[in-house]
Amino acid sequence: MKNMVKIGNIELGEFPLLLAPMEDVSDPPFRAVCKDNGADLMYTEFISAEGLIRDAAKSLQKLDIFPYERPIGIQIFGDKVDVMREAARIADEAGPELVDINYGCPVKNVACKGAGAGLLKDLEKMQKITEEIVKICKKPVTVKTRLGWDDSTINIMEAAQRLQDVGVQALTIHGRTRAQMYKGSANWELIAKVKEMPSINMPIFGNGDIDSPEKALEYRNRYGVDGIMIGRAAIGYPWIFNEIKHFFATGEHLPAPDMAARVAVCRKHLTRSVEWKGDVLGILEMRRHYSNYFKNVPDFKPYRTRLVQSENAAEILATLDEIADTFADVQWPA
Template identity: 40%
Template sequence: MVDIINSLRGKAFLAPLAGISNLPFRLMARSFGCALAYTEMVSSNGLIRKADKTYEYLQTCAEDKPLGMQIFGAEPQLLAKAALIAAERGADLIDINMGCPVKKVIKSGAGAILMKDPGLIARIVASVKKAVAVPVTVKIRSGWNRSSINAVEIARIAEDSGADAVTVHGRTADQGYSGMADWKVIAAVKEAVHIPVFGNGDIWHPQDAVRMIAQTSCDAVMVGRGVLGNPWIFTGINQLLAGRREDCKPGLEQRYEIIKKHWSLEAEICGSRSATRNFRKHLLWYTKGLEGSSRFRNLVSTLPDRESMLNELDKYFLSLAVTPPEIIP
């Protein structure tokens, strides 16, 4: 078995996030101490057909390490071929998606519906494991629905078939992203297998990561939505896990610099079209909860190009800097 955990510099990972965990975003997360980052899920068929868009999702660079590339599909042989392509493209780890609840993915027999077919999971893991030399991991849900919670069974099967680690998202597939993640399932999987278990679901603040590790004994945590507009969460998690005080929230000026850095990476790596269209959502996340941000956020959604958005960002942050704190009578 490959020792994934001991080769990493921390216990806080960036989750695969479709439309979000691209190269610029991963570099930002790493700059705050993220120990392992994943690409968004890429289609095994797309990789084999050499679809340009699919290859774009695997774009990486020397600083983007260690990197998990996540693939999805339903056929053991195709997934094995796709894994080999991903490994040749620089994956340090291949993750197989067994948790995506999106209709189109499910219909193709991939993603979370695999949780209904343990035999197929065994064949997929064995086939991918045979094809690549890098570690192979699986990302699963707690089960398909509330009456079929089978993460423990699936994790055991994955382990027996050669998986090097398992990530457990403590929600059922039919829950989507709603409700609370059930961390007890993560604890049960940890008890049941010998391979490392990464816990996932509802880490919104650094303290949540500490609680998850304490309650489940998981080997590392994977942060999803809690990182949006908040990549410094990794600093906080690492500080708390090292027994230090959490001190990660950037001041206004720092936040402004972080946004600009992320934005210029997006433009540099993905081009100006992406820096306009794809970045808008990051601006909304980065400014959520800041004073008077709703006006800025409404405005930014209507602006046509990067220059005008940058201009508004500058004006907004300047206004924050000069506005004295509101005096409550």
């Protein structure tokens, strides 16, 4: 029997599936529907350390955690040792199961200012920030990072060792460099090399390009990681977690969610969004999700237009009911 994967005292099962922290996506409403559909561990959107210590409203709101989400990690990013230490203290006291550090974000206004993946260019500073955070946090500290800054500076093996040496208890590796952004293929061979290092005993989670149960099983078996983190493939399709688990257990596919299931999840997502953010922002920020929930539905454009133009939650819910009736016979994959 395979050993239970643990981060500190947090038991995550034999092969956990993690929901990636995604800016403007993995908020509590989205996390709710992913948890319902099999995510084992989730993270907040990444939170600016500077924003946290300045009490910026947007950063503070991202600390919100609900009982149904647990276990959950709060993820922070920044480039200054003292600021990151204080932000980690605030995050730790907000009551997550763990505190995660983002050393992987590739976007220009983060990485090129020395935070996120920018710290892959300065492993000593990465180690120092991490060491200070581990000292101040009562909860386990984990890290998400990339392979290196670019193909000529791949340093993930050294980074992993340095991070473990200062007390990091799990590492998620996105199999791309910062220079790749989200293009090309993720290199899981290098993730496997970290996992195979004799000195590495913390859990290693792989991230990048997992978009089907078959690929999840193939990568689990081929690369020997302790779990998989899923990001973009879960947007509009939170069912992917349970589909992967079912495929692992049986070798068979669950039926694709029908229109009733899609509408039900979309309704819950919208309802949670309005409850958490209020009518105006809850409705506005939900608009980015409709095309993903109803991808490949024929002749759907008029309904999508109604969904994104409506400013009234009851009206949107009525439209969703109409969609469930009108497209009840649509089959996926379409």
